[in-house]
Amino acid sequence: MKFDLDTAWKDTMGLLSRNFGLLAVLAGVFFFLPYAGFMIAVPEMGAMQSAQAGGDFEVVMAAVTELYLEYWWVFLLLALIQGVGLLGMLALVRRRANPTVGEALATGARSVPSYIAAQLLQTALIVIVATLLLTVGALTGLSALAVLGGIIAFVITCYIVTKLSLAAPVIAIEGQLNPVKALQRSWSLTRGNSMRLFLFYLLLTVAFIVVSAVVSLVLGLVFALAGEQGALLGEAIVSGLLNAVMFVLMVCVMAAVHTQFSRLATAPQPDAED
Template sequence: MKFDLDTAWKDTMGLLTRNLGLLAVVAGVFFFLPYAGITIAMPEMGELEQASASGDFEVMMAAVSDLYLQHWWVFLILAIVQGIGLLAMLALVRQRPSPTVGEALGTGARSVLSYIAAQLLQTALIVFAVTVLITVGALTGLQALAALGGVIGFVATCYIFTKLSLAAPVIAIDGERNPVRALARSWTLTKGNSIRLFFFYLLLLVAFIIVSTVISLVLGLVFALAGEQAALFGQGIVSGLTNAVMIVVAICVLAAVHTQFMRLAGGPTEPTDT
């Protein structure tokens, strides 16, 4: 059986409708407030936004490197906090029996190290694959092959990301704390449906980018008219809000996709609390 995009979207909207209040509260605490606070408190975040808008890849990478080297500990804390929030929201929408917010946060706290380890393993796999492909092309001395290696590397990145995208729900909903087994489970669940799943993610990403860009431009202009300080404050608020909304939708998407793949695999779609 094939992954059905329409069913996944309907399930996503159903989860979003039923759990919007709780998800908004958790996302506000774990995503909106930390992200908005960092954006406002760290001027370097504004410089990163400007570098990204410039379209110069080298300038953007230099800004990213400087930012993370100077404030690595801030982003480590942020990753842990947001990891707990993400896993807690997945538990809230799909664990059965439905946990309380406190129980869901407990699941997130107990699972966050597994989640971070899975993310690091996924990143390492992507970096390794891309490095090998680009290096092989570069060793030939032919620019065309080097460029082709870069293109194949990008395709490989998209493929690996899609195949391993269900690691978070496997950890939070199924209760799998071993990061290697969580990644392997995600790879197995998506077997035979990777391309369809990728295009589902891509359509949602394009739609979100368009909507968030329009909103950011409009609200950014409104805040900019009030002065430089108001523009900085507004940038933090808009960035934090955009980040929180994206996470809420992404949580419902992952939960819906996970449920459908569990159904296709013949596994239980009403997981027990962990």
């Protein structure tokens, strides 16, 4: 049996509609307020975004490096807060025991070390594979092979991210706290459906980017009318709002996809290569 994009989208919207009130409150606490507060407290974020808009890769990398070196502890704290929120929301919408909000957040707090460890392992795998491919291409001295190595590295990165994308729901919903086993479970669940799942993620990502760009442009112009300080405050509010919306959708998408793949895993199906 194959992963069905239409069913995944309908299940996502169903989860969102049934849990919208609670998800909105939790998203405000764990995603909107921390991110908006960070944007307001760290003016360098604005400089980094301006560098990104300029399109100069070296300038962007310099700004990102400087920002992370100076505020690494803030990024770590933000990752912990958002990790607890993400895992808690996943447990809330899909745990079979129907936990209370407090129980779901407690699950998120217990699970966040496993989630972060899984993310670090995934990042390490991507870095190792990409570095090997890029290094081989560079050592040949041929620009065409270097470019080809970069393309292959990008494709493999997308593949790995897709295959391991269900680690968070495996941890939060199934209660698997071993990060290696969570990654293995995600890899196993998506077997035979990697391309379909990647297409689903790609369509959602493109749609979100387009809508986010329009919303940012419109609200940015509105806040710009209030002057420089109003524009900075507006940028923080809009960024925090989009961050919260993104995570709410991410939770519902991951929960819906995990549910469908869990059903597929228990159904008889022929062997498939992905």
